[in-house]
Amino acid sequence: MTRSVVRRPATVADAVRDLAELGADGAPLAGGTWVMRAPLRGVPVARVYVALDGLAELRDIRTGDGVVEIGAGVTHAELAAVDGPPALAGLVEAARRSAFPAVRSVATVGGNIAAVGFPEADLVPALLAADARVVLATPEGERTEDLATYLASRPGRPAGELIVRVVVPVPAGRRSAFERLTVRGGGEYAVASVALSVDLDGATVSAARVAVGGVEKAARLSSAAAAVLVGSPLDEATAERAGQAAANGCTAREGLDAPGWYRLAVLPALARRAAAALTSTPDDQQE
Incomplete structure:
Protein backbone atom coordinates (compact mmCIF):
# COMPACT_ATOMS: atom_id res chain seq x y z
CA MET A 1 0.00 0.00 0.00
CA THR A 2 1.33 3.44 -0.93
CA ARG A 3 2.00 5.68 2.07
CA SER A 4 1.41 9.36 1.42
CA VAL A 5 3.14 12.32 3.01
CA VAL A 6 1.03 15.20 4.33
CA ARG A 7 2.25 18.78 4.29
CA ARG A 8 0.54 21.40 6.45
CA PRO A 9 0.98 24.90 4.97
CA ALA A 10 0.41 27.94 7.18
CA THR A 11 -1.33 30.05 4.52
CA VAL A 12 -3.16 29.71 1.22
CA ALA A 13 -0.11 31.18 -0.50
CA ASP A 14 2.03 28.42 1.02
CA ALA A 15 -0.47 25.79 -0.11
CA VAL A 16 -0.42 27.10 -3.67
CA ARG A 17 3.38 27.14 -3.65
CA ASP A 18 3.50 23.54 -2.39
CA LEU A 19 1.01 22.33 -5.01
CA ALA A 20 2.88 24.08 -7.82
CA GLU A 21 6.17 22.58 -6.65
CA LEU A 22 4.75 19.06 -6.34
CA GLY A 23 2.95 19.06 -9.68
CA ALA A 24 1.44 15.66 -10.46
CA ASP A 25 2.84 14.21 -7.22
CA GLY A 26 0.69 16.46 -5.03
CA ALA A 27 -2.98 17.03 -4.33
CA PRO A 28 -5.00 19.17 -1.92
CA LEU A 29 -6.64 17.50 1.08
CA ALA A 30 -9.57 19.07 2.92
CA GLY A 31 -12.38 16.91 4.35
CA GLY A 32 -10.96 13.82 2.66
CA THR A 33 -14.33 12.19 1.95
CA TRP A 34 -13.57 11.84 -1.78
CA VAL A 35 -9.84 11.24 -1.43
CA MET A 36 -10.40 8.35 0.98
CA ARG A 37 -12.53 6.61 -1.64
CA ALA A 38 -9.77 6.76 -4.25
CA PRO A 39 -8.84 3.04 -3.97
CA LEU A 40 -12.50 2.07 -4.44
CA ARG A 41 -12.57 4.15 -7.62
CA GLY A 42 -9.34 2.63 -8.90
CA VAL A 43 -7.55 5.98 -8.56
CA PRO A 44 -4.03 6.04 -7.09
CA VAL A 45 -3.45 8.13 -3.98
CA ALA A 46 -1.13 11.10 -4.28
CA ARG A 47 2.46 10.87 -3.09
CA VAL A 48 1.99 14.10 -1.12
CA TYR A 49 -1.19 15.71 0.16
CA VAL A 50 -1.33 19.40 1.03
CA ALA A 51 -3.70 19.71 4.00
CA LEU A 52 -6.09 22.67 3.93
CA ASP A 53 -8.14 22.03 7.07
CA GLY A 54 -6.02 24.35 9.19
CA LEU A 55 -6.38 27.40 6.92
CA ALA A 56 -8.88 29.73 8.60
CA GLU A 57 -8.96 31.98 5.52
CA LEU A 58 -10.83 29.24 3.66
CA ARG A 59 -13.58 28.98 6.29
CA ASP A 60 -15.27 32.39 6.03
CA ILE A 61 -18.81 33.11 4.86
CA ARG A 62 -19.16 36.80 4.03
CA THR A 63 -22.05 38.89 2.79
CA GLY A 64 -21.18 41.79 0.52
CA ASP A 65 -22.96 44.08 -1.92
CA GLY A 66 -25.52 41.71 -3.46
CA VAL A 67 -23.33 38.62 -3.11
CA VAL A 68 -22.44 35.95 -0.59
CA GLU A 69 -18.84 34.68 -0.57
CA ILE A 70 -18.37 31.15 0.74
CA GLY A 71 -14.92 29.84 1.57
CA ALA A 72 -13.84 26.61 -0.08
CA GLY A 73 -13.13 25.09 3.34
CA VAL A 74 -16.68 25.65 4.61
CA THR A 75 -18.24 22.28 5.40
CA HIS A 76 -21.63 21.11 4.21
CA ALA A 77 -22.86 21.22 7.81
CA GLU A 78 -21.74 24.84 8.21
CA LEU A 79 -23.35 25.83 4.93
CA ALA A 80 -26.55 24.01 5.88
CA ALA A 81 -26.81 26.19 9.00
CA VAL A 82 -26.65 29.50 7.07
CA ASP A 83 -29.71 31.72 7.42
CA GLY A 84 -29.40 33.44 4.06
CA PRO A 85 -31.63 35.22 1.55
CA PRO A 86 -34.05 33.28 -0.70
CA ALA A 87 -31.52 33.31 -3.56
CA LEU A 88 -29.26 31.12 -1.40
CA ALA A 89 -31.98 28.72 -0.20
CA GLY A 90 -31.37 26.07 -2.88
CA LEU A 91 -27.66 25.84 -2.04
CA VAL A 92 -28.36 25.66 1.69
CA GLU A 93 -30.93 22.91 1.07
CA ALA A 94 -28.46 20.95 -1.06
CA ALA A 95 -25.92 21.10 1.76
CA ARG A 96 -28.54 20.09 4.33
CA ARG A 97 -29.67 17.01 2.41
CA SER A 98 -26.33 15.74 1.12
CA ALA A 99 -24.94 12.45 2.43
CA PHE A 100 -25.35 12.02 6.19
CA PRO A 101 -24.17 13.96 9.30
CA ALA A 102 -20.72 12.40 9.62
CA VAL A 103 -19.89 13.31 6.02
CA ARG A 104 -21.53 16.75 6.15
CA SER A 105 -19.36 17.65 9.14
CA VAL A 106 -16.14 17.33 7.12
CA ALA A 107 -16.98 17.49 3.39
CA THR A 108 -16.18 20.92 1.97
CA VAL A 109 -17.55 23.25 -0.68
CA GLY A 110 -14.27 23.26 -2.60
CA GLY A 111 -13.95 19.50 -2.46
CA ASN A 112 -17.45 19.02 -3.84
CA ILE A 113 -16.65 21.28 -6.79
CA ALA A 114 -13.22 19.84 -7.53
CA ALA A 115 -14.12 16.14 -7.27
CA VAL A 116 -13.67 14.59 -10.72
CA GLY A 117 -15.88 11.57 -11.42
CA PHE A 118 -18.50 12.48 -8.82
CA PRO A 119 -21.68 13.22 -10.78
CA GLU A 120 -23.82 13.00 -7.63
CA ALA A 121 -22.17 16.00 -5.92
CA ASP A 122 -25.18 17.87 -4.51
CA LEU A 123 -23.67 21.34 -4.18
CA VAL A 124 -22.61 21.55 -7.82
CA PRO A 125 -26.06 21.79 -9.48
CA ALA A 126 -27.20 24.17 -6.75
CA LEU A 127 -24.18 26.39 -7.37
CA LEU A 128 -24.71 26.27 -11.14
CA ALA A 129 -28.32 27.34 -10.75
CA ALA A 130 -27.21 30.10 -8.39
CA ASP A 131 -24.85 31.49 -11.08
CA ALA A 132 -21.86 31.03 -8.78
CA ARG A 133 -18.33 31.91 -9.77
CA VAL A 134 -15.18 30.20 -8.53
CA VAL A 135 -12.27 32.22 -7.15
CA LEU A 136 -8.95 30.46 -7.73
CA ALA A 137 -5.59 31.10 -6.08
CA THR A 138 -2.65 30.50 -8.43
CA PRO A 139 1.09 31.25 -8.33
CA GLU A 140 0.29 34.37 -10.40
CA GLY A 141 -2.45 35.59 -8.04
CA GLU A 142 -6.21 35.21 -7.76
CA ARG A 143 -8.59 34.95 -10.68
CA THR A 144 -12.33 34.36 -10.98
CA GLU A 145 -13.88 31.83 -13.34
CA ASP A 146 -17.39 30.82 -14.32
CA LEU A 147 -18.29 27.59 -12.53
CA ALA A 148 -19.50 25.82 -15.68
CA THR A 149 -16.18 26.61 -17.39
CA TYR A 150 -14.25 25.28 -14.42
CA LEU A 151 -16.25 22.04 -14.30
CA ALA A 152 -15.69 21.34 -17.98
CA SER A 153 -11.92 21.60 -17.59
CA ARG A 154 -11.37 19.85 -14.25
CA PRO A 155 -9.24 16.92 -15.48
CA GLY A 156 -6.65 19.26 -17.00
CA ARG A 157 -6.41 22.02 -14.41
CA PRO A 158 -2.84 23.29 -13.82
CA ALA A 159 -0.80 22.37 -10.76
CA GLY A 160 -0.66 25.04 -8.09
CA GLU A 161 -4.28 26.11 -8.56
CA LEU A 162 -6.60 26.06 -5.58
CA ILE A 163 -10.27 26.94 -5.14
CA VAL A 164 -10.43 29.48 -2.33
CA ARG A 165 -14.09 30.55 -2.41
CA VAL A 166 -17.26 30.78 -4.45
CA VAL A 167 -19.17 34.00 -5.05
CA VAL A 168 -22.95 33.68 -5.24
CA PRO A 169 -25.12 36.63 -6.38
CA VAL A 170 -28.18 37.12 -4.17
CA PRO A 171 -30.28 39.88 -5.77
CA ALA A 172 -33.61 40.86 -4.26
CA GLY A 173 -36.51 38.98 -5.84
Whole structure:
Protein backbone atom coordinates (compact mmCIF):
# COMPACT_ATOMS: atom_id res chain seq x y z
CA MET A 1 0.00 0.00 0.00
CA THR A 2 1.33 3.44 -0.93
CA ARG A 3 2.00 5.68 2.07
CA SER A 4 1.41 9.36 1.42
CA VAL A 5 3.14 12.32 3.01
CA VAL A 6 1.03 15.20 4.33
CA ARG A 7 2.25 18.78 4.29
CA ARG A 8 0.54 21.40 6.45
CA PRO A 9 0.98 24.90 4.97
CA ALA A 10 0.41 27.94 7.18
CA THR A 11 -1.33 30.05 4.52
CA VAL A 12 -3.16 29.71 1.22
CA ALA A 13 -0.11 31.18 -0.50
CA ASP A 14 2.03 28.42 1.02
CA ALA A 15 -0.47 25.79 -0.11
CA VAL A 16 -0.42 27.10 -3.67
CA ARG A 17 3.38 27.14 -3.65
CA ASP A 18 3.50 23.54 -2.39
CA LEU A 19 1.01 22.33 -5.01
CA ALA A 20 2.88 24.08 -7.82
CA GLU A 21 6.17 22.58 -6.65
CA LEU A 22 4.75 19.06 -6.34
CA GLY A 23 2.95 19.06 -9.68
CA ALA A 24 1.44 15.66 -10.46
CA ASP A 25 2.84 14.21 -7.22
CA GLY A 26 0.69 16.46 -5.03
CA ALA A 27 -2.98 17.03 -4.33
CA PRO A 28 -5.00 19.17 -1.92
CA LEU A 29 -6.64 17.50 1.08
CA ALA A 30 -9.57 19.07 2.92
CA GLY A 31 -12.38 16.91 4.35
CA GLY A 32 -10.96 13.82 2.66
CA THR A 33 -14.33 12.19 1.95
CA TRP A 34 -13.57 11.84 -1.78
CA VAL A 35 -9.84 11.24 -1.43
CA MET A 36 -10.40 8.35 0.98
CA ARG A 37 -12.53 6.61 -1.64
CA ALA A 38 -9.77 6.76 -4.25
CA PRO A 39 -8.84 3.04 -3.97
CA LEU A 40 -12.50 2.07 -4.44
CA ARG A 41 -12.57 4.15 -7.62
CA GLY A 42 -9.34 2.63 -8.90
CA VAL A 43 -7.55 5.98 -8.56
CA PRO A 44 -4.03 6.04 -7.09
CA VAL A 45 -3.45 8.13 -3.98
CA ALA A 46 -1.13 11.10 -4.28
CA ARG A 47 2.46 10.87 -3.09
CA VAL A 48 1.99 14.10 -1.12
CA TYR A 49 -1.19 15.71 0.16
CA VAL A 50 -1.33 19.40 1.03
CA ALA A 51 -3.70 19.71 4.00
CA LEU A 52 -6.09 22.67 3.93
CA ASP A 53 -8.14 22.03 7.07
CA GLY A 54 -6.02 24.35 9.19
CA LEU A 55 -6.38 27.40 6.92
CA ALA A 56 -8.88 29.73 8.60
CA GLU A 57 -8.96 31.98 5.52
CA LEU A 58 -10.83 29.24 3.66
CA ARG A 59 -13.58 28.98 6.29
CA ASP A 60 -15.27 32.39 6.03
CA ILE A 61 -18.81 33.11 4.86
CA ARG A 62 -19.16 36.80 4.03
CA THR A 63 -22.05 38.89 2.79
CA GLY A 64 -21.18 41.79 0.52
CA ASP A 65 -22.96 44.08 -1.92
CA GLY A 66 -25.52 41.71 -3.46
CA VAL A 67 -23.33 38.62 -3.11
CA VAL A 68 -22.44 35.95 -0.59
CA GLU A 69 -18.84 34.68 -0.57
CA ILE A 70 -18.37 31.15 0.74
CA GLY A 71 -14.92 29.84 1.57
CA ALA A 72 -13.84 26.61 -0.08
CA GLY A 73 -13.13 25.09 3.34
CA VAL A 74 -16.68 25.65 4.61
CA THR A 75 -18.24 22.28 5.40
CA HIS A 76 -21.63 21.11 4.21
CA ALA A 77 -22.86 21.22 7.81
CA GLU A 78 -21.74 24.84 8.21
CA LEU A 79 -23.35 25.83 4.93
CA ALA A 80 -26.55 24.01 5.88
CA ALA A 81 -26.81 26.19 9.00
CA VAL A 82 -26.65 29.50 7.07
CA ASP A 83 -29.71 31.72 7.42
CA GLY A 84 -29.40 33.44 4.06
CA PRO A 85 -31.63 35.22 1.55
CA PRO A 86 -34.05 33.28 -0.70
CA ALA A 87 -31.52 33.31 -3.56
CA LEU A 88 -29.26 31.12 -1.40
CA ALA A 89 -31.98 28.72 -0.20
CA GLY A 90 -31.37 26.07 -2.88
CA LEU A 91 -27.66 25.84 -2.04
CA VAL A 92 -28.36 25.66 1.69
CA GLU A 93 -30.93 22.91 1.07
CA ALA A 94 -28.46 20.95 -1.06
CA ALA A 95 -25.92 21.10 1.76
CA ARG A 96 -28.54 20.09 4.33
CA ARG A 97 -29.67 17.01 2.41
CA SER A 98 -26.33 15.74 1.12
CA ALA A 99 -24.94 12.45 2.43
CA PHE A 100 -25.35 12.02 6.19
CA PRO A 101 -24.17 13.96 9.30
CA ALA A 102 -20.72 12.40 9.62
CA VAL A 103 -19.89 13.31 6.02
CA ARG A 104 -21.53 16.75 6.15
CA SER A 105 -19.36 17.65 9.14
CA VAL A 106 -16.14 17.33 7.12
CA ALA A 107 -16.98 17.49 3.39
CA THR A 108 -16.18 20.92 1.97
CA VAL A 109 -17.55 23.25 -0.68
CA GLY A 110 -14.27 23.26 -2.60
CA GLY A 111 -13.95 19.50 -2.46
CA ASN A 112 -17.45 19.02 -3.84
CA ILE A 113 -16.65 21.28 -6.79
CA ALA A 114 -13.22 19.84 -7.53
CA ALA A 115 -14.12 16.14 -7.27
CA VAL A 116 -13.67 14.59 -10.72
CA GLY A 117 -15.88 11.57 -11.42
CA PHE A 118 -18.50 12.48 -8.82
CA PRO A 119 -21.68 13.22 -10.78
CA GLU A 120 -23.82 13.00 -7.63
CA ALA A 121 -22.17 16.00 -5.92
CA ASP A 122 -25.18 17.87 -4.51
CA LEU A 123 -23.67 21.34 -4.18
CA VAL A 124 -22.61 21.55 -7.82
CA PRO A 125 -26.06 21.79 -9.48
CA ALA A 126 -27.20 24.17 -6.75
CA LEU A 127 -24.18 26.39 -7.37
CA LEU A 128 -24.71 26.27 -11.14
CA ALA A 129 -28.32 27.34 -10.75
CA ALA A 130 -27.21 30.10 -8.39
CA ASP A 131 -24.85 31.49 -11.08
CA ALA A 132 -21.86 31.03 -8.78
CA ARG A 133 -18.33 31.91 -9.77
CA VAL A 134 -15.18 30.20 -8.53
CA VAL A 135 -12.27 32.22 -7.15
CA LEU A 136 -8.95 30.46 -7.73
CA ALA A 137 -5.59 31.10 -6.08
CA THR A 138 -2.65 30.50 -8.43
CA PRO A 139 1.09 31.25 -8.33
CA GLU A 140 0.29 34.37 -10.40
CA GLY A 141 -2.45 35.59 -8.04
CA GLU A 142 -6.21 35.21 -7.76
CA ARG A 143 -8.59 34.95 -10.68
CA THR A 144 -12.33 34.36 -10.98
CA GLU A 145 -13.88 31.83 -13.34
CA ASP A 146 -17.39 30.82 -14.32
CA LEU A 147 -18.29 27.59 -12.53
CA ALA A 148 -19.50 25.82 -15.68
CA THR A 149 -16.18 26.61 -17.39
CA TYR A 150 -14.25 25.28 -14.42
CA LEU A 151 -16.25 22.04 -14.30
CA ALA A 152 -15.69 21.34 -17.98
CA SER A 153 -11.92 21.60 -17.59
CA ARG A 154 -11.37 19.85 -14.25
CA PRO A 155 -9.24 16.92 -15.48
CA GLY A 156 -6.65 19.26 -17.00
CA ARG A 157 -6.41 22.02 -14.41
CA PRO A 158 -2.84 23.29 -13.82
CA ALA A 159 -0.80 22.37 -10.76
CA GLY A 160 -0.66 25.04 -8.09
CA GLU A 161 -4.28 26.11 -8.56
CA LEU A 162 -6.60 26.06 -5.58
CA ILE A 163 -10.27 26.94 -5.14
CA VAL A 164 -10.43 29.48 -2.33
CA ARG A 165 -14.09 30.55 -2.41
CA VAL A 166 -17.26 30.78 -4.45
CA VAL A 167 -19.17 34.00 -5.05
CA VAL A 168 -22.95 33.68 -5.24
CA PRO A 169 -25.12 36.63 -6.38
CA VAL A 170 -28.18 37.12 -4.17
CA PRO A 171 -30.28 39.88 -5.77
CA ALA A 172 -33.61 40.86 -4.26
CA GLY A 173 -36.51 38.98 -5.84
CA ARG A 174 -34.50 35.87 -6.65
CA ARG A 175 -35.64 32.54 -5.23
CA SER A 176 -34.04 29.12 -5.37
CA ALA A 177 -34.77 25.51 -4.48
CA PHE A 178 -33.15 22.10 -4.69
CA GLU A 179 -34.63 18.61 -4.91
CA ARG A 180 -32.92 15.22 -5.05
CA LEU A 181 -33.95 11.58 -5.25
CA THR A 182 -32.17 8.59 -3.72
CA VAL A 183 -32.96 4.91 -4.10
CA ARG A 184 -33.67 4.10 -0.47
CA GLY A 185 -33.34 7.19 1.71
CA GLY A 186 -31.02 9.67 3.41
CA GLY A 187 -27.28 9.23 3.37
CA GLU A 188 -27.14 7.95 -0.20
CA TYR A 189 -25.95 9.61 -3.37
CA ALA A 190 -28.70 11.15 -5.46
CA VAL A 191 -29.64 9.27 -8.63
CA ALA A 192 -30.90 12.63 -9.94
CA SER A 193 -31.27 16.17 -8.65
CA VAL A 194 -32.70 19.46 -9.88
CA ALA A 195 -31.81 22.98 -8.77
CA LEU A 196 -33.96 25.98 -9.71
CA SER A 197 -33.15 29.67 -9.46
CA VAL A 198 -35.72 32.20 -10.68
CA ASP A 199 -36.22 35.94 -10.76
CA LEU A 200 -39.83 37.05 -10.54
CA ASP A 201 -41.66 40.01 -12.00
CA GLY A 202 -44.87 39.78 -10.02
CA ALA A 203 -46.06 36.21 -10.57
CA THR A 204 -44.12 35.79 -13.82
CA VAL A 205 -40.65 34.31 -14.16
CA SER A 206 -38.40 36.94 -15.75
CA ALA A 207 -35.17 34.94 -15.60
CA ALA A 208 -34.34 31.35 -14.71
CA ARG A 209 -31.48 28.92 -14.34
CA VAL A 210 -32.11 25.18 -14.10
CA ALA A 211 -29.34 22.71 -13.29
CA VAL A 212 -29.46 18.92 -13.34
CA GLY A 213 -27.19 16.71 -11.25
CA GLY A 214 -26.61 12.98 -11.02
CA VAL A 215 -27.97 12.26 -14.49
CA GLU A 216 -24.89 12.72 -16.67
CA LYS A 217 -21.19 12.43 -15.81
CA ALA A 218 -21.24 15.98 -14.48
CA ALA A 219 -23.93 18.42 -13.44
CA ARG A 220 -24.90 21.02 -16.01
CA LEU A 221 -27.33 23.79 -16.78
CA SER A 222 -30.34 23.21 -19.02
CA SER A 223 -31.09 26.24 -21.18
CA ALA A 224 -34.14 24.44 -22.63
CA ALA A 225 -35.64 24.02 -19.15
CA ALA A 226 -34.98 27.66 -18.30
CA ALA A 227 -36.68 28.76 -21.53
CA VAL A 228 -39.85 26.94 -20.51
CA LEU A 229 -39.99 28.86 -17.23
CA VAL A 230 -39.25 32.37 -18.51
CA GLY A 231 -42.39 34.34 -19.29
CA SER A 232 -44.64 31.89 -17.44
CA PRO A 233 -46.06 31.81 -13.92
CA LEU A 234 -44.02 29.82 -11.42
CA ASP A 235 -46.34 26.88 -10.93
CA GLU A 236 -45.94 23.14 -10.70
CA ALA A 237 -47.28 22.39 -14.18
CA THR A 238 -44.81 24.74 -15.85
CA ALA A 239 -41.97 23.39 -13.72
CA GLU A 240 -42.86 19.84 -14.74
CA ARG A 241 -42.64 20.84 -18.41
CA ALA A 242 -39.28 22.42 -17.66
CA GLY A 243 -38.11 19.19 -16.07
CA GLN A 244 -39.19 17.27 -19.16
CA ALA A 245 -37.29 19.73 -21.34
CA ALA A 246 -34.19 19.10 -19.22
CA ALA A 247 -34.67 15.34 -19.56
CA ASN A 248 -35.03 15.63 -23.34
CA GLY A 249 -31.64 17.31 -23.53
CA CYS A 250 -29.73 14.83 -21.34
CA THR A 251 -27.90 11.64 -22.21
CA ALA A 252 -28.26 9.74 -18.95
CA ARG A 253 -25.52 7.56 -17.53
CA GLU A 254 -26.13 3.97 -16.54
CA GLY A 255 -25.32 2.81 -13.01
CA LEU A 256 -25.89 0.15 -10.40
CA ASP A 257 -28.02 2.58 -8.42
CA ALA A 258 -30.34 3.44 -11.32
CA PRO A 259 -30.64 2.91 -15.08
CA GLY A 260 -30.39 5.88 -17.38
CA TRP A 261 -34.06 5.88 -18.36
CA TYR A 262 -35.07 6.19 -14.71
CA ARG A 263 -32.84 9.21 -14.09
CA LEU A 264 -34.57 10.96 -16.98
CA ALA A 265 -38.05 9.87 -15.98
CA VAL A 266 -37.84 11.44 -12.50
CA LEU A 267 -36.64 14.89 -13.62
CA PRO A 268 -40.13 16.36 -14.28
CA ALA A 269 -41.27 15.35 -10.79
CA LEU A 270 -38.13 16.77 -9.18
CA ALA A 271 -38.62 20.06 -11.02
CA ARG A 272 -42.25 20.14 -9.92
CA ARG A 273 -41.25 19.54 -6.30
CA ALA A 274 -38.64 22.30 -6.49
CA ALA A 275 -41.25 24.74 -7.78
CA ALA A 276 -43.64 23.68 -5.03
CA ALA A 277 -40.95 24.44 -2.45
CA LEU A 278 -40.77 27.99 -3.81
CA THR A 279 -44.48 28.64 -4.07
CA SER A 280 -45.94 26.90 -1.05
CA THR A 281 -44.06 28.82 1.67
CA PRO A 282 -44.22 32.51 0.75
CA ASP A 283 -43.46 33.65 4.28
CA ASP A 284 -40.12 31.86 4.12
CA GLN A 285 -39.23 33.75 0.97
CA GLN A 286 -39.56 37.23 2.41
CA GLU A 287 -36.38 39.24 2.63
